[in-house]
Amino acid sequence: MTLDASKLAVGTIILGIVVLALxxxxxxxxGSVALYSDALESVVNIVAAVMALVAIRISARPPDANHPYGHSKAEYLSAVMEGxxxxxxxxxxxxxAVTALRSPRALDAPAAGLAVNGLATLLNVVWALVLIRWGARIRSPALAADGRHLMTDVITSVGVIFGLILAQLSGWNWIDPVIALVVAVNVLWSGWVLMRSSIGGLMDEAPDSDICSRVETIIAxxxxxxLQAHDLRMRQTGxxxxxxxxxxxxxxxTVSESHAICDRIEAxxxxxxxGAAISIHVEPDHKKKSGNVVDLTP
Structure with missing residues (x-):
């Protein structure tokens, strides 16, 4: 069974609205500042999901005269903006959090509030796993980024819940704004990681070394x-x-013989x-190089 990336993005938006409401x-x-921080991150999730949906639909457009390599980098741009x-x-x-830390206060109806927040967190867990799984399967950076972001939200939500339980048991009301500060730092870090990986895609960063090694093995x-393959260059775009x-x-x-070898390697x-796009430049034997090459001689 295959799922359309845009349908998953729409599902993320709908779920985000439900989670935000909860x-x-x-x-x-x-009245918890920590729960306020959790809710504010859900607002980001919804807006980010809308951006991901737009990016997925743009990236699905076929190449045209102005974009001969396609539109797949739109997903990386979406992830940078999300970060x-x-x-x-x-x-x-x-x-x-800083404002609340100056005058901490006890929470109202903490048990009921934490139960509602726990339900929202459970929904996020299920959907984050769905996005991460299908984002990897259909190789969609926008969906995978949304899934990782939701999982980060889950981790912070669990931390918030346990922290507030501790605050209620101990009577230390200052724990609430301190938790909010911890959440903010974690959110800040996740935003940086997301932007860093997406900028790498926009800058045509090479794939993981294991993928490069696998390509060399296939060529060999x-x-x-x-006789030889050299000047291997790779980049991943969506x-x-x-x-x-x-x-x-x-x-x-002959040209026909060399073309047959290229066809075999490309296949x-x-x-x-x-979804690989392969470009092979055939050269005569006096163009051989030394160093980082794939030796094809028997």
Whole structure:
């Protein structure tokens, strides 16, 4: 069974609204600054989900005259903007926490409020796992980023709940704003991590070393008849992996023979890397290089 990425994004928006309503109710019931911070992060989740939906639909557009490599980088741009919003939410949480820390007070109806917040957290756990799983399966950076962000929200929510339980048991009302500050720092860090990984995609950062090694192995296994492959370059853009390299063949080899080798390598790479875009530049044997090359000689 396959799920459309845009449908998952719509589901995230709907769930985000439900979770926000529950968390806001929990905050209004208790007056807890920590629960306020939890609710504010849910606002970010909703806006981020809307941005992810727009980015997914843009990235799904086929290449055109102005965008010959497609529109898949729109998802990375969405993730960067989501990271910036997370940072803004952290700043707002910090401001509210510092104000509450100056005059801490006891919570109203803490048990009921924590129960409502716990239900919202459970919903987030289930949906975060769905997004992470399907984001990886369909290779959607926007969905995967949303899933990781929701899981971060889950972790902070659990910390908030246990912290507030401790505050009630001990009578230390200052724990509430301190928890909010801890949440803000965690949110700030998650925003930075998200922006860092997405900026790497926008800057054509190379894939993980294990993917590069796998590509070299495939070239070596399917390059019979050629002499060498060098200047291998790779980049990951959304669901597409771009692979470029030079293939050295004997000088007397015909165009048809060298083309057959390229076809064989491309077919193997396409199977291993779904959605790969492969570009091979064929050169004669006097163009051989030394150093970081894939030796194809028998």
């Amino acid at each position: 968390k806001w109710i929990a905050f209004r019931m208790t 910036a919003m997370i940072v803004l939410a952290a700043i707002l949480i910090m401001q509210e 296994a399917n390059g019979e008849g050629a 669901q597409t992996t771009f692979v470029e390299f030079h293939l050295i063949v004997p000088g007397k080899m 193997a790479l396409t199977v291993a890397l779904e």
